Amino acid sequence: MPMLLVLGDIRTQESVGVKADAMVLEEHRIVFVGTRDGAKDFLGQTPHTVHDYGQNVVLPGFIDSHIHFLAYGMGRLKQADLMGCSDLDDLLKRLKVQATKSDSGWIEGRGFDQQAYPNKEWPTRALLDTVSSTRPVVITRVCGHAVVANSAALALLTPAELADGNAETGLFTEVAISHIRRHIPKATHADQDAAVLEAANIALTHGITAVGTLLDTADQLGSYIRLEKDNRLPIRMTGMPPYASIHHLKAFAMQTGFGSEYVKIGGAKLFSDGSLGARTALMTDPYSDAPGVYGERIYDADDLNNKCSDAASNGFQLVIHAIGDQANQETLAAIIGAMGDDRSNPLRHRVEHISVLNTELVEQIVEWNIVCAIQPQFVTSDPWTVDRIGTERSKFAYAFRTLWDRGVVLALGSDCPVEVLSSAKVISSAIFRAPWSPTETLTLDEALYGYTFNSAYAIFRDDIIGSLEPGKLADFIVYDCSYDDLGNKLATGIIPSEVWTNGVRVR
Numbered sequence: 365m366p367m368l369l370v371l372g373d374i375r376t377q378e379s380v381g382v383k384a385d386a387m388v389l390e391e392h393r394i395v396f397v398g399t400r401d402g403a404k405d406f407l408g409q410t411p412h413t414v415h416d417y418g419q420n421v422v423l424p425g426f427i428d429s430h431i432h433f434l435a436y437g438m439g440r441l442k443q444a445d446l447m448g449c450s451d452l453d454d455l456l457k458r459l460k461v462q463a464t465k466s467d468s469g470w471i472e473g474r475g476f477d478q479q480a481y482p483n484k485e486w487p488t489r490a491l492l493d494t495v496s497s498t499r500p501v502v503i504t505r506v507c508g509h510a511v512v513a514n515s516a517a518l519a520l521l522t523p524a525e526l527a528d529g530n531a532e533t534g535l536f537t538e539v540a541i542s543h544i545r546r547h548i549p550k551a552t553h554a555d556q557d558a559a560v561l562e563a564a565n566i567a568l569t570h571g572i573t574a575v576g577t578l579l580d581t582a583d584q585l586g587s588y589i590r591l592e593k594d595n596r597l598p599i600r601m602t603g604m605p606p607y608a609s610i611h612h613l614k615a616f617a618m619q620t621g622f623g624s625e626y627v628k629i630g631g632a633k634l635f636s637d638g639s640l641g642a643r644t645a646l647m648t649d650p651y652s653d654a655p656g657v658y659g660e661r662i663y664d665a666d667d668l669n670n671k672c673s674d675a676a677s678n679g680f681q682l683v684i685h686a687i688g689d690q691a692n693q694e695t696l697a698a699i700i701g702a703m704g705d706d707r708s709n710p711l712r713h714r715v716e717h718i719s720v721l722n723t724e725l726v727e728q729i730v731e732w733n734i735v736c737a738i739q740p741q742f743v744t745s746d747p748w749t750v751d752r753i754g755t756e757r758s759k760f761a762y763a764f765r766t767l768w769d770r771g772v773v774l775a776l777g778s779d780c781p782v783e784v785l786s787s788a789k790v791i792s793s794a795i796f797r798a799p800w801s802p803t804e805t806l807t808l809d810e811a812l813y814g815y816t817f818n819s820a821y822a823i824f825r826d827d828i829i830g831s832l833e834p835g836k837l838a839d840f841i842v843y844d845c846s847y848d849d850l851g852n853k854l855a856t857g858i859i860p861s862e863v864w865t866n867g868v869r870v871r
């Protein structure tokens with residue numbers, strides 16, 4: 365294969381805002397990055413082909429550092445999409461269509477959001493009974509932290525399990541959700557592989573060439589390994605298994621960092637609380653719109669500390685979901701406790717979402733070099749945040765600017781299917797934010813760096829991707845516009861005109 369000379373407005377992400385005019389690829393690797401003249405000298409008489417993008421933007425492929433990849437693909441193939449429903453009638457209509465797709469078994473839906481319906485009315489058990497009185501029906505809230513089930517689904521639960529949720533309304537939150545989920549038949553390998561490929565196809569369309577994906581169970585890794593073995597995995601992944609599975613993985617000498625250029629094991633995932641949308645995020649003081657409600661603590665402090673120390677001492681990065689200020693406080697304490705004296709954070713322990721902070725928590729994040737995995741679409745999707753947590757606490761909600769200015773590694777992601785999978789929305793939400801929270805923005809340069817290099821760092825991929833530099837793999841994307849226009853075009857949802865992975869054009 366001849367070498368390939370790429371010309372364009374190349375934003376290398378070697379560091380924030382760095383530019384180059386030319387890049388040379390040999391097979392799947394980048395061998396030169398620099399000026400046009402420099403590339404000419406480098407190539408000499410070597411035969412090569414040229415792709416000249418003029419003044420159009422060339423970037424490393426995006427890396428979504430927090431996504432539920434298989435769940436997203438599975439949802440698209442097997443569940444009613446309830447995102448964007450206008451009201452409960454609309455929700456019901458979509459579920460009834462889903463019910464017609466098979467004659468038996470579970471009917472599932474994902475993505476409802478009662479906040480968006482008239483009177484903010486939750487769907488109920490009785491409502492879902494009108495979809496089917498004989499087949500189990502379960503629908504998951506957009507945040508993933510609450511489900512509603514019908515009578516046929518709840519009939520499968522023990523009395524003790526029923527008591528963990530609200531049997532009357534059918535609403536189950538957080539850990540109680542597993543009482544229902546465990547009855548859903550496991551997906552076949554073929555279904556799982558199809559789901560990964562479905563999600564990968566959409567991700568690639570958006571210029572996302574690598575993901576850090578949360579695994580519901582460690583065996584979901586099997587899907588990626590099977591596809592890689594058959595040369596069918598079109599996207600790189602780092603899989604973050606649940607904490608409960610790490611000793612099992614460790615028994616096979618697998619820990620964070622183990623894997624290949626396509627499939628790798630990332631950190632151990634733990635939840636410390638729920639979501640603001642379901643009022644299960646753990647707050648130090650009560651919710652502003654629900655007196656006396658503080659949210660839900662998933663593990664008491666000692667338990668969380670022990671789990672974190674156990675995972676870290678077994679060589680696992682910590683990946684901990686924390687939304688409320690109290691959850692962030694307890695999570696940071698647990699991570700710091702697991703770090704010993706080493707403040708450089710070599711295992712790159714991360715906090716997911718870090719939604720509500722305060723001054724002391726920011727100081728701890730800075731001092732201990734904690735990686736923050738942020739999902740900017742939360743800012744644009746949750747305009748009710750000020751009602752829920754009040755003006756004072758909202759000032760420290762999604763404090764991207766504050767953290768960036770203090771040198772914190774912010775890795776960007778979508779949290780899809782909690783949010784839609786759109787690289788344009790991830791970036792534009794970071795740079796334009798929303799009327800309820802207009803400050804704390806990142807610049808375009810910073811958001812791009814966060815969605816490429818920082819994300820690569822967060823998922824232990826910065827040695828091979830995340831920037832366009834000699835020695836790295838040729839995963840890159842091209843936009844059909846100049847850099848000056850890119851921010852505004854992203855706000856309108858532009859997707860890349862070309863996507864390359866491993867030196868091959870795939871879109």
Ligand SMILES: [Zn+2]
Nearest residue numbers: 430578779782
């Ligand atoms: Zn998530």
